[in-house]
Amino acid sequence: MPIRTNRGRAAVYRRLWGWPLRSPRHLAGTLVFLAVLVTVLGIVLPKAVDRPALAQTGPRASSSSAKPPGGLAAPVPSSSTLPTRLSSPLATPTSAPPNPEAVNVAKQWATAWANHPAGISNADWLNGMRALTTEEYLPVMSTVDPANIPATRVTGEPAVSSSYTSSVQVVVPTDGPKLSITVVDTGAGWRVADYDQAS
Structure with missing residues (x-):
């Protein structure tokens, strides 16, 4: 049966908040549950936030390639990463007569x-x-x-x-x-x- 009075709701809330403090076992269980919840949110939320950002990069890159008024080409953001120092072979010094x-x-x-x-x-x-x-x-x-x-x-x-x-x-x-x-x-x-x- 639904709770229709404020006093009834307060009693339910008190029971929920008071449950972890009833015994050490309840408190330990609550802390473990909260730790698992925080860990799951820490893993899931960054992935969920990154997906929309990746989805927006495609249309944005294509729209930026259009020429703005005035005939000048807009700079196109590059999605490629910069090469590392060792990605290309090192140039061998050229021998020369002694100076x-x-x-x-x-x-x-x-x-x-x-x-x-x-x-x-x-x-x-x-x-x-x-x-x-x-x-x-x-x-x-x-x-x-x-x-x-x-x-x-x-x-x-x-x-x-x-x-x-x-x-x-x-x-x-x-x-x-x-x-x-x-x-x-x-x-x-x-x-x-x-x-x-x-x-």
Whole structure:
């Protein structure tokens, strides 16, 4: 029989809201039910929201291809994703004859690198190489302690180990280790971008 009075409805609502608090078992069951309900809604609602959005992209793309008044074509939104960095094969550097300027920069840089009188500060030592070093590599060189450099002079002529159109690898002998110096074309001239001990 339908409930026709407000007092009867209130009693039914009180019974419904009070049911979870009657016993620990009722409370645990209610919490489990609510957790399942929230999980189901979290899975179903995003899928239901995405479907209308996907359905609208077709007509919108076709309507945007129409020309607006004035004769200019409207831009068509692209639905394709941008390619990843490795989606196309990497270009192999082109070999080239060694650039004499690059070799000369490597030798000058190695001479300045080996020039570190006792007590010289990192800033003074770095100033001797600043004009020959890329801006990106200067912060790396600023962490070097000149007192730890195991060479004092260049002992021979540089030798090119590999040469490309925009970079040259040069080996420079010193009275310590041989240096393998990478010189790159920055557009403003050849500069040292890296160095290591040659094997």
